[in-house]
Amino acid sequence: MLSIAIDGPVGAGKSSVADEVARRLGILHLDTGAMYRAVGLAVTDAGIDPADAGAVAALCEKGGAHVDVRYENGRQITLVNGRDVTGRIRTQEAGTAASQVSKLPQVRRMLVRRQQELAKQQPMLVDGRDICTVVLPDAPVKIYLTASAEARALRRMKQLEEKGGQADYDAILTEVNARDHQDMSRAVDPLRQAEDATLVDSSDLDFEQTVQAVLRLVEAAHV
Ligand code: DC
Numbered sequence: 001m002l003s004i005a006i007d008g009p010v011g012a013g014k015s016s017v018a019d020e021v022a023r024r025l026g027i028l029h030l031d032t033g034a035m036y037r038a039v040g041l042a043v044t045d046a047g048i049d050p051a052d053a054g055a056v057a058a059l060c061e062k063g064g065a066h067v068d069v070r071y072e073n074g075r076q077i078t079l080v081n082g083r084d085v086t087g088r089i090r091t092q093e094a095g096t097a098a099s100q101v102s103k104l105p106q107v108r109r110m111l112v113r114r115q116q117e118l119a120k121q122q123p124m125l126v127d128g129r130d131i132c133t134v135v136l137p138d139a140p141v142k143i144y145l146t147a148s149a150e151a152r153a154l155r156r157m158k159q160l161e162e163k164g165g166q167a168d169y170d171a172i173l174t175e176v177n178a179r180d181h182q183d184m185s186r187a188v189d190p191l192r193q194a195e196d197a198t199l200v201d202s203s204d205l206d207f208e209q210t211v212q213a214v215l216r217l218v219e220a221a222h223v
């Protein structure tokens with residue numbers, strides 16, 4: 001089965017690059033961050049504090065945060081407890097809840113299992129933080145996509161400005177560094193480059209150049 005595993009820190013352009021690479025290869029893209037966001041949303045919808053590890057674990061154990069994905073015209077639809085939450089998971093609130101629930105082993109076990117099942121059924125490009133290390137350690141193509149914290153903060157600032165928002169570079173850089181620290185210092189399945197993953201540093205690459213760099217690695221793997 002063709003699986004392509006991509007890990008990397010926040011703001012490296014993983015999701016958009018992964019989407020485009022998968023589209024050009026004619027395979028599905030599984031955004032695993034969306035699944036953690038969906039659990040975060042299920043938790044806050046149930047009136048539970050995402051930092052309350054015991055209550056979150058209890059909710060998962062009784063099946064109250066059941067996440068699934070399906071595809072419509074090649075686009076990922078994320079469901080929690082049967083409800084489509086594809087739009088709602090993009091809020092800041094869901095992102096914050098996701099970063100808290102993603103620290104918990106019960107949540108990770110539940111989602112890793114589901115991600116492995118999905119990747120077994122069809123060729124997929126899967127992106128996240130622990131895909132090369134935990135979810136698909138035997139994937140024929142493994143990539144660590146990153147960029148310097150400064151380059152990621154600059155991109156984020158431009159995105160916000162394009163949307164007409166006010167953006168403070170120093171504040172964004174501090175946030176990027178804090179998210180890196182959180183993802184990389186987590187006790188369970190922290191973000192790190194797998195030994196056999198190829199590094200793609202997109203600091204000095206534009207979107208198309210990054211897509212091409214990933215496609216070249218897929219081609220070189222002869223899968
Ligand atoms: O990539 P994202 O911002 O949508 O991810 C949301 C959160 O989920 C983020 O805090 C990192 C976490 N995450 C994770 O722990 N493991 C993954 N495979 C994907 C995301």
